[in-house]
Amino acid sequence: MAALKDRTRYDPSEVEPRVLERWLSSGLFHPAPDGTATENYSIAIPPPNVTGSLHMGHAFQDTIMDALIRRHRARGRRAKWILGTDHAGIATQTQVEQMLAAEGSSRERLGREAFERRVWEWRAQYGGKIIGQLKRLGASCDYHDERFTLDPAYAEAVLKVFVALYEKGYIYRDRYLVNWDPGSRSAISDLEVDDIEVTDTLYYIDYPLASGSGAITVATVRPETMLADVAIAVNPSDARYERLVGESAILPLVGRRLQIIADEHVRPDFGTGALKVTPGHDPHDFEIGRRHRLEQISVIWEDGRISEAAPERFRGLTAAEAAQAVVAELRDQGLVTRIEDYRHAVPFSQRSGERIEPLVSLQWFMRMDELAAPAIEAVRSRRVRFHPASNASVYLNWLENIRPWVLSRQLWWGHRLPVWYRRGETYVGVEPPAGRGWERDPDVLDTWFSSALWPFAALGWPEQTPELRAFYPTDVLVTARDIIFLWVARMVMMGLEFTGEAPFSDVHIHAIIQAPDGRRMSKSLGTGIDPMDLMEGGPRPPVFEQGGEFPAYGADALRWGLLAMSSTQDVKFSEEKIGQGRQLTNKLWNAARLILLGVGAEARAEARPARIEDRWILSRLHRAREEVSGRLEGYDFAHAALALYDYIYAELCDWYLELVKPRLRDGEPEVQATLLYVLTETLALAHPLIPFVTEEIYAYLPGAEGLLAGRVEGARPPQDEEAERVLGRTIEAVQAIRRWRDQAGLKAGARVSGRLEAPGFEQTSEHLSRLARVALVDDGGAAVASVPIEGGTLEVISADGFDPAAASRKRAAERERIERELARVRAKLANDAFVEKAPAAVVEAERGKLARLTAELEAL
């Protein structure tokens, strides 16, 4: 490692791996399971898929959680970030199946046991990837205590919950219309379905009336499902069909008699106002069928082909082929009376991308209303709080209209249902049933079922482990809006049911980061940005106008940038913000170099304010601490990040370090101690957001022990109103003089002398003189110019290269500006209504402004 003196730029690629190693070997991230959950702080990570690698959403979310965890660790709380991965049923199974397909094999060929072994092997090989990436980001998870949702203990918790809910009567088996995904050959839940707009053909088909006179015309986009029609429905108030209700029609191609029934669901104004009822293949028809006790016929089987319930000539065709064949026959018979394009939303599987085939099948369901009630109450009563609060209504709205949950999935990878059958019997239990002839249900549970138990099952429930006592309930759940239903609501329900407590008291819903062009970040669209490429350098994806490579921004820059981007609304990814984060790390690094290379070896951090600027920076540090920690605790990460940035740039570096440079050069002990104190506290303040660079600098502090990551914050530095006033005045004066210099045409190095005709600069006139580059004289005759500063003026006696024309232009402009403002203030004060009704303080402020502006104008 090069000497500090030569490390003029902060190099994250060199520093971060080294710092990470020190953290990991310290044991700091693995708190002892002591104390109570109230004393301690914990967050359960939304367990990433084992198949996954870190994407931008993870990086963002994990940065937020890490900032919270590190912040609370610094407050002296035992902080545990509960870590683990999710087996992610469909996603994982699909990946392994693809791999098998590439080898020319398949899961069917392997058989269930061998396939499951294969997935475990695959997981052992690739499952650790995302954990390594979390470390790279600096996430201070408890890596010594990693869970997997298929671990034996976890699996037992899952089965126990299933059995308990079954025994309560919430879980049941039923024939029901489900979303069948022909791609994964499994039922999936409503939440795993995306509606996509497509253009279908709407066919108008005549169904001859059984009476022999005339026909009733129906409209459909799925002609093949007519083979499963069991009725025709019309709206009871539809006069056109009133006399037909109760009659029958004959289903073409099949010959079945279809009753004509009346049902409110049918819209008279759509199509012909007559609906073919197909309870076996349409959700609404299914409901109509239940209301009218109609038969359910399934002509499409789970492989997407026509079943034996259809006339023989259609059997075995795919649904699409059958549609063509059906239409062709109907045409031959002259029954297709009209064809039109029809644009509508159609469900597709999020997983396989295939069009959902609604099918009636035998599945396990869970009734949700009993569990929903307490979960609603928990949010209503604000025992569980959403941030931002508007998300609570999204949650409540869903729970209040909750529907049964299809639990079973026709997959091999997951928690297999603890259900056995023997002839007509069904057995449900954690342990297999005694006796011979039992066969276990082949289905597995929806992955979200096990995810719902995460906060407590990850801590060892149902065992009453020390971890559960110490860290459950957790403090906050951090996640995105899109899984409020899939996950958040279900965790609350399960937590309340099985532990009697909500699994967290706060839910922070963060923004979703979109691609720079405003589209969703997604691999398939090519809009994804790999956070690893930002940290370590890598190609810019095509969504960026600018091509080439990302520089290796490092983890801190990425983290700061993501936090600064965060918002209550969705945000476009901004590389500039990451760049700004890098600037900040470099700035802090160099500020530290200035201090560390300037202090003596025996200097120690201690606040020893000897002059007013010392009191000022301590007071500003106090405020920055309040601001940053307050913002973090209010889940306002963007403001936390920006407040930190402003403090470091605008207060510490631009002013304080510049102010004390001469004293540092002179080797003054007080300022050395104070600088080290301020640096240490600044590092501590910044650490939750930019942990690597702060930890690296901390190691250089003379006398520093241990790790910054494990340091508990000390007392707050004192606030000092007077120092803030005096320095504030001085800073403004320096800026005013600099502005004047620039606009009066002076060269950068031009010498200026002047007389200060304003009170309040007694303690800072040296600073004013040096930073504004003005030699202050006690007198010296007539002024060539006058610069207004607070409480008076700086009378400029002489200035090299002074351009009277430029100065008078500047003066004129200034006068104009003041006069404009003055006019406004005067008008306001002349308004009786304002003086009478506005609060006294506001009126007073306007009067003060009037006096100040008048004085300034006079000075000109």
Place this chain on the structure above:
RNA sequence: GGGCGGUUAGCUCAGCUGGUAGAGCGCCUGCCUUACAAGCAGGAGGUCGCCUGUUCGAGUCAGGCACCGCCCACCA
């Protein structure tokens, strides 16, 4: 159809309980001032989507309108 959010500087975004608009990037000018040129100093740039209203005073509050996101529920 219902819900949530948005519309502020060229770009990306801040603006708390109403008191004459801010940041970063970009742009312009000047500086290699021995921590940092990935830097420093200074500057230009906005009738805050539109219309009404409340108010002494409205990006800020209320109502309406227009666009733009996202979520939920959807008519074959």
